[in-house]
Amino acid sequence: MSQIQLFDPSVDVLRALLWQYNEAARLEGLVRQKQDWYDANQTAFWVDWERDVFDLRTANDFGLAVWSIILNIPLAIESSGDDVDKPIWGFDQYRENFNNGNFAGIASSSLTTEQKRLVLRLRYFQLVNDGAVPEINRFFAYLFEPLGPAYVVDGYEMNARYVFGFPMTSDLELVLTEYDLLPRPAGVRVDFVIIGEADGWGFGRYHETFNNGNFYHG
Numbered sequence: 001m002s003q004i005q006l007f008d009p010s011v012d013v014l015r016a017l018l019w020q021y022n023e024a025a026r027l028e029g030l031v032r033q034k035q036d037w038y039d040a041n042q043t044a045f046w047v048d049w050e051r052d053v054f055d056l057r058t059a060n061d062f063g064l065a066v067w068s069i070i071l072n073i074p075l076a077i078e079s080s081g082d083d084v085d086k087p088i089w090g091f092d093q094y095r096e097n098f099n100n101g102n103f104a105g106i107a108s109s110s111l112t113t114e115q116k117r118l119v120l121r122l123r124y125f126q127l128v129n130d131g132a133v134p135e136i137n138r139f140f141a142y143l144f145e146p147l148g149p150a151y152v153v154d155g156y157e158m159n160a161r162y163v164f165g166f167p168m169t170s171d172l173e174l175v176l177t178e179y180d181l182l183p184r185p186a187g188v189r190v191d192f193v194i195i196g197e198a199d200g201w202g203f204g205r206y207h208e209t210f211n212n213g214n215f216y217h218g
Contacts, residue, residue: 123179
């Protein structure tokens with residue numbers, strides 16, 4: 001699906017050698033040393049940069065941090081405590097708030113590398129797409145190809161529904177519920193459903209889903 005022009009970072013300094021110098025061993029040796037330096041420092045640098053920073057499919061945590069600044073989206077999820085009026089659990093005077101408190105007010109959890117890549121790819125597409133159903137479905141078919149079908153259906157009442165035809169991992173579900181990244185035109189309400197769920201835990205035939213199922217969402 002990528003339309004980015006391929007970039008060849010290699011530099012062939014040996015092309016500078018003219019045929020007249022084919023017998024000039026010392027000159028050729030110097031040029032070959034220069035070629036080795038370019039291979040190790042020029043070519044390798046740009047190959048690594050494309051893999052670790054530029055390409056969102058393979059970027060490492062440093063490259064993803066750069067992209068998070070560019071795309072203006074955090075790569076950590078903040079959660080607040082249950083009740084700001086309660087003291088933090090176990091820390092009131094004489095610890096009298098046992099069974100009557102809550103955990104710390106704000107906690108931040110970082111995403112895994114794969115979650116970060118997914119968040120940033122969805123965010124990038126969210127910024128550049130035109131909101132048309134065919135375009136969104138082409139992108140989702142490409143993005144979720146290793147997992148299974150994923151597409152959006154227009155509800156024709158300023159609403160749309162995303163359908164995921166494969167069992168959703170907790171990592172993916174966390175991204176979809178905590179980030180507002182599902183593409184849509186302005187003013188359109190969206191939700192998502194999962195039609196490829198595994199049998200609920202313990203409810204398959206002969207209870208065969210023990211250790212191989214999931215809990216129902218409700």
